[in-house]
Amino acid sequence: MFADLFNPETLQEAWEIICTEFPLALWETFYVTVLATAFAIIIGLPLGILVVVGEKGGVLPIPRWILSVVNFIINVMRSIPFLILMILVFPLTRALIGTTIGTVASIVPLVIAAFPFVARLVEGCLREVNPNIIEMAQSTGASPLQIICKVMLPESVPSLISNFTVAITTILGYSAMSGIIGGGGLGKIAINYGYYRYKYLVMFLAVIVLVILVQVFQTVGTRLAVNTDKRLKNQAGRRHRDQAE
Amino acid sequence: MIEIRNVSKTFNTSGGPVDALKNVNLSIEDGDIFGIIGMSGAGKSTLVRCINMLERPTEGQIMVDNVDLGSLSVKELRAQRHDITMIFQGFNLLMQKTCLKNVMFPLELQGVKKAEAKKKALELLDIVGLLDKAKAYPAQLSGGQQQRVAIARAMTTNPKVLLCDEATSALDPNTTNSILELIKDLNKRLGITVVVITHQMSVVESICRHVAILDHGVVVEQGAVEDVFAHPKSDAAKNLVFPEGKTQVLNVGNQAEHFIRVVYNGANAAGRPMIARLAIEKGIEANISYASTKGISGKAFGTILLSISGTDSDVKDAIEYLTQEPGIEAEEVQVNVC
Numbered sequence: 158m159f160a161d162l163f164n165p166e167t168l169q170e171a172w173e174i175i176c177t178e179f180p181l182a183l184w185e186t187f188y189v190t191v192l193a194t195a196f197a198i199i200i201g202l203p204l205g206i207l208v209v210v211g212e213k214g215g216v217l218p219i220p221r222w223i224l225s226v227v228n229f230i231i232n233v234m235r236s237i238p239f240l241i242l243m244i245l246v247f248p249l250t251r252a253l254i255g256t257t258i259g260t261v262a263s264i265v266p267l268v269i270a271a272f273p274f275v276a277r278l279v280e281g282c283l284r285e286v287n288p289n290i291i292e293m294a295q296s297t298g299a300s301p302l303q304i305i306c307k308v309m310l311p312e313s314v315p316s317l318i319s320n321f322t323v324a325i326t327t328i329l330g331y332s333a334m335s336g337i338i339g340g341g342g343l344g345k346i347a348i349n350y351g352y353y354r355y356k357y358l359v360m361f362l363a364v365i366v367l368v369i370l371v372q373v374f375q376t377v378g379t380r381l382a383v384n385t386d387k388r389l390k391n392q393a394g395r396r397h398r399d400q401a402e
Numbered sequence: 403m404i405e406i407r408n409v410s411k412t413f414n415t416s417g418g419p420v421d422a423l424k425n426v427n428l429s430i431e432d433g434d435i436f437g438i439i440g441m442s443g444a445g446k447s448t449l450v451r452c453i454n455m456l457e458r459p460t461e462g463q464i465m466v467d468n469v470d471l472g473s474l475s476v477k478e479l480r481a482q483r484h485d486i487t488m489i490f491q492g493f494n495l496l497m498q499k500t501c502l503k504n505v506m507f508p509l510e511l512q513g514v515k516k517a518e519a520k521k522k523a524l525e526l527l528d529i530v531g532l533l534d535k536a537k538a539y540p541a542q543l544s545g546g547q548q549q550r551v552a553i554a555r556a557m558t559t560n561p562k563v564l565l566c567d568e569a570t571s572a573l574d575p576n577t578t579n580s581i582l583e584l585i586k587d588l589n590k591r592l593g594i595t596v597v598v599i600t601h602q603m604s605v606v607e608s609i610c611r612h613v614a615i616l617d618h619g620v621v622v623e624q625g626a627v628e629d630v631f632a633h634p635k636s637d638a639a640k641n642l643v644f645p646e647g648k649t650q651v652l653n654v655g656n657q658a659e660h661f662i663r664v665v666y667n668g669a670n671a672a673g674r675p676m677i678a679r680l681a682i683e684k685g686i687e688a689n690i691s692y693a694s695t696k697g698i699s700g701k702a703f704g705t706i707l708l709s710i711s712g713t714d715s716d717v718k719d720a721i722e723y724l725t726q727e728p729g730i731e732a733e734e735v736q737v738n739v740c
Contacts, residue, residue: 298483
């Protein structure tokens, strides 16, 4: 299988594919991932907030059955394998995009797969907020909405950022899978050239580019999370000194 | 004026109902510094949370300036909470915001204009002595400094009442004193009513004018600090006032048969060699098992535990002799009670 991986002919061929296909594929992977993550956050963030503040003893308790339904839906959607989910959401994709095939169409199943995941991540972040600080806000006369917007979310920004970084790298992995239903990007190249046409070198290179992309997302995300976290004494101290100078 | 009328609070836990407060009655005058003291689990924190309705009493009423807080709507209650603010053991600052933003927080909630809120916040940071830390984050401050920021935050809405929930329990003695001085100063300058929840005797002694002792959800004693501390009646009060008593007595050994607790008011008795004169004039030898003097509300108070290995009549004579002095009280006590 790998015997002729590095003979001149294969290298020549791979180089041509890289030059012609990779730039577009990289761009497709990038925007599909970013857009899907953005939409997943738009839907998942409020859901995650709802699950935390809506429970009994929470900031804004809602009827228990609503909470149970929301939790059930999130759990069900998280249980469906992505490959199956892509096919299951075809009708929705068609209704929204007009087609089920192509790069843009692949964003729909990605969002559907990712928002319950994001909701759970957000839930975890918000549960970490010190309950005493929430009590402080209540004793100061804050309304539930103010507690959510001015206390819970701002206090958990660093952990939200690092969790969204986890989400974006996971979604990047899923987006590669959507090559199967005609979604574009590096995943499509890896499958079409590498798997179907036995051009393993191309497949490996596509994977390497994906790895680099994950590294970039992770590095940027971690750095952002650390830089925004004012609980870290040294970090905050350095910043404070910098400002003073 | 805060009136706590017949307040009971029962928590339904998995282990059955727990009565945190049982029929508590207190009234706190405007401008007072009122201490509520008790051991852990006595219900102090529940009681203070009833005063601003973070916990709703199961029974009874909380009246603040003749308004029954229980009858207020959620919205009215939130407005009321700008008048009754609170500081905490854990400071509870917003860790991702600067000190200035923390102090501005209550005004931000009220929708006060930013420039105005900032001006007020800087004023208060100046009062608590942390103007230079306005741009610092809480993580960069010491515990005492964080509590000062919390106090500044609690004062931004010009409240009538400041609730202090174990506000100095996480601080070292020196810092505790400086925070207590600050609270005392605010009380004096602004006339704000302060309710202090604590398990530390020293806190009550140094700033409170009135005190209530809470034991297992019941107010066992209340009154002016010097009265309650000079004549503790309940076991809970005795334990708090003489925490060292028990261990000291145990060290005395078993020759002593009788113990006399002497409480004196420093105004009359300080400087007189009472024990020596007791020996000279009455021939009764008394051993000092425990002694402590404290300054409470500007007056000196002392407690001495004497052990006497004599007859019952010796003890009677000794008590008679000691109580001749004005401002001195003496009574025979059991070893295990102190």
